[in-house]
Amino acid sequence: MSIQTQQAVSGFVASEPQLSFTEKGDARLYMKFGLEHYRREADNSFTKLETTFHDLIAFKAAAEFGHQKLAKGDNFIADGRVREYSYERDGQRHEGEEFIATRLGHDLARTRYEVDRTPRRNATEQAAPAREVSAFTSPEPSRPAAAPAIGI
Template identity: 35%
Template sequence: MTIPIRQSLEGVFLTGLRPGTTRTGLPVLRARVRAQQWQREGETFTPGEPVTCDLVVFHESTQRARTRFRPGDAFIASGHVNTYNVTHDGKLIQREEFVARRLGHDAARTRYKVTRTRRRLRPATAPAAVTGSGRAS
């Protein structure tokens, strides 16, 4: 059995998720995010310069994701990096975006309260089934 492994991105939303569509008409959400880089120095890790990049989310429930994340929220995403070229002021610039397959709040860095509706208790025994017509003969 193999363990599926993907690239991941841990960061903070700088902008809210903005809706859009791809060239083929698929719904997509885009946001600017900041991720902290770390450098290994012997046995310790030291923080490097933070990186700002684009986050792209392709999913059927884009409306639900749009309402769940706001600027400043910490998140964890798994997916892959997409590299593309953009022409800006006559110069060809290479840009990167992180395409997220899964996106969720970073539970270690996000404070939230879980509210659940109370469940009705099921009866201990099922009611007896009624057989026959119920009329005396």
Template identity: 40%
Template sequence: MTIPIRQSLEGVFLTGLRPGTTRSGIPVLRARVRAQQWRHEGETFTPQEPITCDLVVFHESTQRARTRFRPGDAFIASGHVNTYDVTRDGQTVQREEFVARRLGHDAARTRYKVTRTRRRLRPAIAPAAQPGSGRAS
């Protein structure tokens, strides 16, 4: 059995999710995010300068995702890094974006309240009334 492993990104939204489409017409959400970096030194971790990058989400329910995340929200995403070239002022610059397959709030850093509607209970059917029970009423 193999365990599926993907890259992950833990960060904070700097901008809200902006809707758009790809060249082929697929709905996409884009946001600017910040992620903290750490350097492992022996038995301790030292914080480094945070990085700022683009987060891209390809999702069918883009409207639902737009309402769930706001600037300042902590998130965890799994996916991969896409590197591409951008030409600005006559110079080609290489940029990176994180393409998220899954995106959710970071439960360790986000305070939220879960509210659920009460489910209506179905009335129980008496054993004698069940079809095929063999009992006569």
């Protein structure tokens, strides 16, 4: 069986994420995001090019999580797909593209945060006791017991 892949994008949140709801009542997230572009030079240095800005849309749980956790300026990674669109307004045709995210979260390489590993629960589940998580501590190296000296 082959590995199924999707498109992905990483960038920074350029506008405050906006949460709205579809006619069916599903959560919908909209935000502008920025992509920084660089060019590798012959001496292996990089030159920063113009940043581009794009639209990102997410629905349902991804929308709710994105709205709750992401803020303007955050670095993120999203899985999903690019959708091209066109529409007509006031007699003029407009075309563009947007990234529709199915998974959305902070970029681990650029964000510091703490992980909460307490189990998630649904509204139908009862509260589960929180699991206490402590930081990993390296064990003290054991010292061998002093062996009697052997002389010749």
